[in-house]
Amino acid sequence: MNKFLLLIAMLVFSSTLSAQSLMNNYQYEINLINEKNNKIQVSFVPPKNNLKEGKFVMPKLIPGYYDALNFGRYISEFKAFNKKGENIAVKRLDTNTWIIPNLKNVAKITYEVSGGWEHLMQKISSAKSPESMFKKDSVFVINYNSLAGYFEEIKNRGYTVTVKKNRGFYASSALDYISKNDTTDIVSAKDYRRLVDAPVLYCVPDTTWIKIGNTNVLVSFYSKEDQSYSKTLSAKIEKILINQQAYLGGKLPVNKYAFLIYHEKIPKGMMGDGLEHNNSTVCLYGSETLDKLPEALMGIASHEFFHILTPLNVHSEEVQNFNFLNPILSRHLWLYEGMTEYATIHMPIKQHMITMQQFLKNIEGKIKGMDGFNNRLSMTEISTNAIKMQDQYMNFYQKGALLGLCLDIRLRELSNGKTGTQELMQMLIKKYGPEKPFRDEDLFNVITALTFPEIRQFFKDYVETGLPIPLKESLQKAGLDYRESTKTVIEINNPSTAQLSLRKAWINQ
Template sequence: MNRLLLLIVMLVVSLQLAAQLPTDVYQYHIDLLNVADNKVQVTLVPPKNQLQTGKFIIPRMVPGYYDALNLGQHISAFQAFDQTGAQLPVHRVDTNSWSIKGLEHVGKISYQVSGGWDNLLQHTAGAKSAESIFKKDSLFILNYSSVTGYFEEIPDRGYEVTLKKNPGFYASSALQYTRQNDTTDKARAVDYRRLVDAPVMYCIPDTTWIQVGNTKVLVSFYSKEHRSYSKVLAARLQTILFNQQAYLGGQLPVDRYAFLIYQEQIPKGLLTDGLEHSNSTVCLYGSTALDKLPEALIGVASHEFFHILTPLNIHSREVQHFNFLDPVLSKHLWLYEGMTEYATIHMPIKEKMIGLQAFLGVIERKIKGMDGFDNKLSMTLMSTNAIRMQDQYLNFYQKGALVGLCLDIRLRELSHGQMGTQELMQKLIKKYGSEKAFKDEDLFRVITSLTFPEIRLFFKDYVEDGQPIPLKETLQKVGLDYDAAQQTVTATRNPSAKQLSLRKAWIDL
C-alpha cells in the first residue's frame, strides 16, 4: 500500500469513526437499499450521556389513534455495542421497551424493523396508515414511530436521520430531505414528536407542488399500476386549498404541507385509511380504478388540512409532551377534532362553494350522526378517556362539530357579528403557536378572557357537563328552524332583521 493510499484509508476510517461518535442528538441510519425478508436494518448512535442504564422505547401509542399499536412488535435483532464494538447487555422489558446496561459507553445500537403490511386487504390489528411499509425497489412509507425510538432518560433531543435509498427514489414528506449523493438523504427534526409527526414516502416521484399563499403544498402519489396522476389530484385539491386559505384570512400558519397518497388495485369497492399529522396526511386507498379517488381525497383533505390550526398551532402540554408508552390524553378533543370538523363544514358556505340548502343538509347529517352516541356525556371526559371510550370517539366529528357551530353563533351574537370561531382560532394561534403549549385546565378560562364572560358558561354546560347542545335556540338566532322530531333544519319564514344580520355575520348569506 503506498503512502497516499494509506493516508486516504486512514482518513476514511477516521471519518467513519467520527461519524459514529455520540453527539447531542440521536443519529439514525436507515437502510432502505439492502432490504431482506421485508426487514429494514436500522442503526442508532444515542446522544452523549452519563447513564448507567437506559430504557429505549418504541411507541405503544401514537397521537391521533386511540388504541394500542404496540409498534415494538416489528423490532427484532436488537443489539447494543460499546465504542470498542463489544456487546452491551440488553434486556427486552416488554413489547415496546428495552433496557440497556452501560448506556454511557454505548457506541451503536442496531435492530431490524419489519414492514407492517403488504396489501390493503390484509388483516392487521391497528391502523395501516400508522405503520411502515417496505416494498423493496418500489415503495417505502416510513412512519418513524415504528422505525425509530428514544430513551426515556434522554427526552427532547434532536434527530438526524441518514437514509440509504434507491438512486431514483425521492423523499416526499413535510420534513426537508437533503440529498447527500445518489443513494443517501439526510433529514433533521427538532425532537421525537416532530420526527414521528412527519412520515416520509420514498418511491420514483409522481409529485406536484401547489403554492397556496406562502405555503408549499406537495401532492405525492404512488400506485403500482398508475403513473403521472399527482397533477390530476393536485388540480382538484387546489380549489379547496385556496378556499381554505381565504377562510383562514389569507395567511396559512405553515410553510410546508404534504399529501402522501398511496393507491392499490382491489377487486371492488373503495377502501380508505388515513392518519393526519400537523403538516401532512398519509392517505391509503384501495379502489378498482382511479375515478373515485379525487372525491375521496377531497373529503379527507378538507378536514385534515385544517389540522394545521389545531393541534399543530394550538395544543396542550399533553400533546406537546406526548407519552408514547402510556399517554395522558388532553381534555380538549372537542377543540382538536370538533373545531377542525366544524371549520371543514363551515368553510364551503362561508367561501360560497355551496348554497344555504346544501349547508342545511350538512347540518342535518351531523344532527342525525349524533344518533347512537350518548348525548349526555361530558366531552372533556370523553376526551381524556378516548382510549377506553372508543365507541363514543366518533361523536367528536358529529356533536363536536355542532358544539363548534353553537359556539360560533354565540360568539357572533355576543360580539354583534364581529367575532366568530374563525377569529377566535386566530387569537389562540397568536397567543400559543406551534412551540407554546397551553395548560389543559386553563384553556376555557383563556378563551373566556379572549372573548366574553358568558362563554365560560357555554363550555361548562355543553363541553364539561355534557348537556345536550342548544341547537333549537341557537339556530333560531340566525333565522333557522330546527325540528327535533324530524331532525330537519329549514329557513325561518319571515325572519327578523336581527336574525338576518346575525346569519349574515355567521355565513355571509
Template sequence: MKRILIYLLLFMSTLALGQDKVQYKIDLNKLANDRLEVVVKTPKFKQKEVVYALPKIVPGTYANYDFGRFVQEFKALDAQGKSLRIKKTGPNTYQISNASQLSEIRYFVDDTWDSPEIAGDYVFEPAGTSFQKDSLYALNTHAMLGYFIGHEKAQVQLSIDKPAQFFGASSLQNKSKASSDLFEANHYQDLIDAPLMYAAPDTVSFPLANAKILISIYSPNKMCSAAQVAEQIKPLLEAQKKYLGGQLPVSNYAFIIVLSDNIKNGSYGALEHAQSSFYYLPEGNIQTLAETIREVCAHEFFHIVTPLNIHSEEIGNFNFLQPKMSKHLWLYEGLTEYAAHHVQLKYQITDLKKFMSTFENKWEVMNVQFDRKLPFTLMSEKVLDKYKDEYGNVYQKGAWLGFGLDLTLRKLSQGKYGTQEMMRDLAKFYGPNQSFKDDELFEQLIQITQKPELKTFFEKYVAGKDEIPVADWLHSIGYEIQEYNASPIKSLGFDFQSLNVNAETHRAVINSEDGINEFGRILGLQAKDEIVFINQLSFSLDSFSINAAKVLKDIQLGDILEIEVARPKGNGTYETVRMKAPFQTSMGSAPTSFVPQKNPSDAQLELRQQWMNSIP
C-alpha cells in the first residue's frame, strides 16, 4: 500500500509539471571571460513562485561547496523574453515570481578550478569544473546546473554544443547524431551523477562481463594514453568482476581521467559516481602513474556496490541544500577501501607482504592523525562540521574495520563467509531503488549474515569508543606486531605523517599535538600551526619535500633552526609566529611492522588461507 501511494504521488507530481522536461543547454564554443552560459527551458508551473537551486553539497564530497557562488547574471524570462522578478534568497537559491509565466532561465557560470576571485572554500578538483578553450572542458554538472525545489524528480535533458574536434566522455549515452550532444536522465540526481569531459578524443572501450567499459584520458603533454591505462587496469577489473560474482550491477561504466601538469594545491584524487568515476591526477608517464591509477581505480570502481546498490535514505533522497549525513561512512568508504586491497591480494595482483605493509601504514596514520576513540557513526553524522578534520580516517580506520569484520565473519563461518559475500547479500536485499534506514543497518547485517555475534563488533568498534583490536585480528591469521627500539633521528620538530593540507591556504598543517616531538615542543610548535618557512626556505606544497630534505641533510647538532608558522587566531585570520632553537635530534617513535608468527597453529594458517583465497 505504501509503495502504491509513493508511485501515485510521483505520478501526480509529473502531471503537475505537465509532463514537461527540464531542458538545459550549454554551448562550449561560446566561452567568454572564462565563463559559460547555461540556458534552461522550463516546464509549465502552476504555482505563483518557484525556487531554482544549485547544490550546497553533492554525494561523495562530504564538504559544503555552495556551487551557487559560481553563478553570475541570473535572469528569468517569459515566453516573450521579458524579465520576471527574481530574488536571491541564499547563496544557492533564486526565488522566481509569476512562475506560471516562466519559460526560460539564463545565467553564466565560472569554472571552479580557476576562479580565485570567487570567495569560499576550495572545491576538490574531481568535484568541480574547468573551462580551457581549445583543450579541455571538465564538467561536473552539479557545479553548473540547478533544479526546481519540489520538482527534483522531473525528467531532464542536457544539450551540449561542442567544438568539432572534441569528444564528450561520460557514462551517459549520447542520444544525438548531430554536432550537438544530447543526454537524457530520469531526474536531476541521475543527470549530475554522470560527469562529462570534452577534449580531443583519447579513449578505449571494451566489454567486461555484462558491461561496457570506457576509459577517456586528457594528458596535456601526451605523456600517458587511454590504451596504457587500460592495459594497467584490465587485470584489476577482471579481478573485481570475479569478486562481485562474475556480473556487474551496471551496463556501462566510464573512467574519466584528467592529468594535470600544474597541481596547485597539493591534492589529487577521484570522486565516485554510480556508473563512472572522475580522476584528477598529476601528469606523468604510465610507469610513474601505474600504481596510483590502480589503487585509485580499485577503490572508485567498487562504489558501483555502494552507493549504487546499497545506500541509506540520506543518500537515496539526497538533500542538496540541507543534507543529513549517514552514520555509515565505515560502509561506504571504509569497506570499499578494504575491498579494493583485498581483491588485489585474493587474485594475485599484489602479495601478502605488500598488503600487510599497506595496512601497517594505515594503522600508523590512524594512530598519529586521528582520534582513535571517536565513534565512527558519530564522526559520519557530523563530518560536515564538527568532525570534518576526521574524514580522512575513513581510509585508515575505516579500512581496518572492513579487515576486522571480514576476519570476524570468516572465523564465525569456518572461512566460508566474509564481507565479500555479505555485500552481495546486502545488495540483493536492497538494490538501487530501495534505501536502508540508518538505525536499522546493523540489525539487518546481523540478520543477513545470521551472525548475532556481530552486534558486539558494531557496538564496540563502529558505534562505540573501544579501540580496534588490531593485534587480535592479526593473531587470528598467524601474524603479530613487531616493535623496534626507538633511536635518535633528525627531525624538524614534527612527524611528517601528522601533516594535513589546508585546502584554503595550500599549506601543510600540523594536525595534532601527538605529531609534535620533543624538539618541536622546545621550539614552541602547536597543533594547527601551518608551516611557512624553515631556515629561510619556503615550505610551500610544491617545494615542501625538496626543502625538508635539504634542511635535514645540511643541519648539524647545535646549529640554529629557525621556523616560521602561520598560527590560526580562531576568527579565520592568522598570526605569523617565528621561533628558533639549537638543533637536536629526537627519539623517533618506535616503528612497527606486521610479521608472520614463528609457529602459527593449523587453525591460524587455515583461516589465513580461507581469507586470502576464498571461493569467488
C-alpha cells in the first residue's frame, strides 16, 4: 500500500520534471553497460539557449576536498553534434574547459570518462578516492563531478540523468532513482551542486534501512568478500546515530541519509576514507578481513555524519555558491573540519560510550598529531589558502579539534556550564540552515553576539592571529593536567568543586 502510493507520487513528480526538461534542463545519459577499457560513455542535450558560444566546465575542485582535483583530466573523445548529426569542431581550452561554437545549434554532446582509480592508486598507495568515479568487479561508485559538467553561461539549471545499467543493479543514493525498466533508471537534481552532492553506488544490492527518529537511513554495502554484510554494519551505525541524535538534542536535521560503503580486500592493515555530502557519505575501506570493519567505520562514519551540522547546515556564501572552476575558499575551516572532528571525539565521552581514560588518550592522540605542523600559523590564513598549504591543512583535524575543545570549555566557563559548542551549533543552525549562508567576515561577530563578548578575543587570538591554543589552561579548568613535556593528560588529585562542576557540564563525568 505504501509502496503503491509512493509510486504514484513519483510518476507525477517525474512527468512534471520531464516536461520542464525539454526546455531548460541538462539531459544526461550515462551508459554503464557498454563500459570499455574502464571508460564510460556519456552524452547530454544542452538546455535550450541562444548562445553563439559556450564554455563547458568540468570541476577543478569540489566541496569537501581542499585540493585541485581537475576532473577534466578523465574526459576524452569530447564531441559536439548539430541536429543533423554533423560534427561541430570544439576547442579544449585547458584540462577542465572546452569552447563550443554555435552552442544554440548543438543538439548533443558526447564524451568518454575514465575511472579515477588507477591515477589515485599512484597518488595514495593502494587507495581509491571517495570523490572519484570508478568501476571494480561488479560495482560502480559514481560521483557526478567526474561524469557531468555545466556551461559557464547556463548555470543553475536542473539535471535529468538517464542511467543505462546492468539488470539486477540497484542505485543506492540520497536522491530517488526511478526505475523505468530493468536496465534504465532516471534521476533528477535541482541543479549541478545538488547533483554532485549525491553520489550513487550501483551494484547488486546489499542494503539495510534503519530509522532514527524521523530520519530514514540507508546502509548500502559492497564487497567481493561478503554480499550480505549491510545488516551487521547497520547495527553499528544505528548505535552511533542514536548517540549522535541524543548529542544533538534529540533530533537529526535531515529526513533521509545514505551511507555508501565500499570494501576491498588488501593484504595488510587497514585503510579508509570518507567524503561527506548533505544527505550521504561515501566510505571506502580496505582490509584483509571484515571483522574489524564495524569498529573502523565508527570513526569515519561518525565524523562524516557530523558534517550535517557544518558545513551542511552552517556555511558561508563561498560554500553555498561554490565555484567549481575557480573557488574562493572560506576562512572557516576551523569550523567545518575542526568543530566536526571535535564533535566526533566529544560525543562518545558525553554519551558514556567510552571511559575517561579512553577520552584522555584520544586528546593525547590529537596533541601528538599536531606535532608535525606549524602551530603558530593563522588558521584563517591556512583556510583561505588550503589548496597551496596542503602540508598544513590536515592540522584542522588535530589542532582544529583541540581548538573546539578549548572553545567548548571557555563557553561552559562563561555560561556557568549552560552553553557549550553543542548549544552553539544549535543556535547557528537555527539562525542559518542549509539554504541561508553567513558572510565569511561576519561569523566571529555573530557567534560573539550569540554568546559572550569575551569570545571575540578567543577567535582573534587563536584563529585569526595563530597564538598557541590555551590547552593547559583550558584543561586545568576541568580538573585535568596537561604535561607538555610528555604530552600526557591526567586527572588532578583533589579537584575543586568549580573544576568538577565544569567537567560535569563539559563531558558529563
